[in-house]
Amino acid sequence: MYMDWAYPGHGVLSRSNQKLFDAWNKEDPVDDLERERARRIEAIQGNRNPFIWGEASSNRPTTPAVVASDSGAIIGNKKSKIYHRPDCYGAAKVSPQNQVRFASEAEAQTAGYRLAGNCP
Numbered sequence: 001m002y003m004d005w006a007y008p009g010h011g012v013l014s015r016s017n018q019k020l021f022d023a024w025n026k027e028d029p030v031d032d033l034e035r036e037r038a039r040r041i042e043a044i045q046g047n048r049n050p051f052i053w054g055e056a057s058s059n060r061p062t063t064p065a066v067v068a069s070d071s072g073a074i075i076g077n078k079k080s081k082i083y084h085r086p087d088c089y090g091a092a093k094v095s096p097q098n099q100v101r102f103a104s105e106a107e108a109q110t111a112g113y114r115l116a117g118n119c120p
Contacts, residue, residue, distance in 0.1 A: 002051055014118045025051075076100035076113045083108040088119035 003013075013021070030052050038052040050056035076083040077094045083102065084091035102108040105115070 002049055015115070016117050030054075074102035074105055074108050076102055076108050076111070081113050082116045083113040084116050085119055088116055090116050090118055 035052060038049050042048050048055075073086045074083055075091050075094050077098050078100045079098050083105070084094065085105065100111075100113075102111070102113075
């Protein structure tokens with residue numbers, strides 16, 4: 001979660017993994033041993049992990065809102081009814097005959113499509 005927080009929009013975590021780590025974070029909170037390890041790392045590296053100290057929200061959005069261009073940057077798959085933003089891993093894998101272009105995520109959702117699970 002730290003890498004996804006530190007480098008938003010790079011697709012470090014999929015949405016499903018984000019949910020998994022959020023649940024894990026709630027079930028197994030940071031303990032004293034982890035805090036001591038973080039103190040030692042901070043002393044050496046000079047940077048602080050905000051997740052250890054409760055300074056970063058674990059449910060922060062992983063990517064900024066994506067606004068598609070007029071060319072229809074949102075790519076839907078008409079067979080699966082799943083759409084991909086330009087920053088999604090699977091966007092380039094939708095076969096041309098199954099592609100449906102949308103101007104925005106809202107347009108795709110209105111048409112009955114849902115966001116791909118591997119999108120950041």
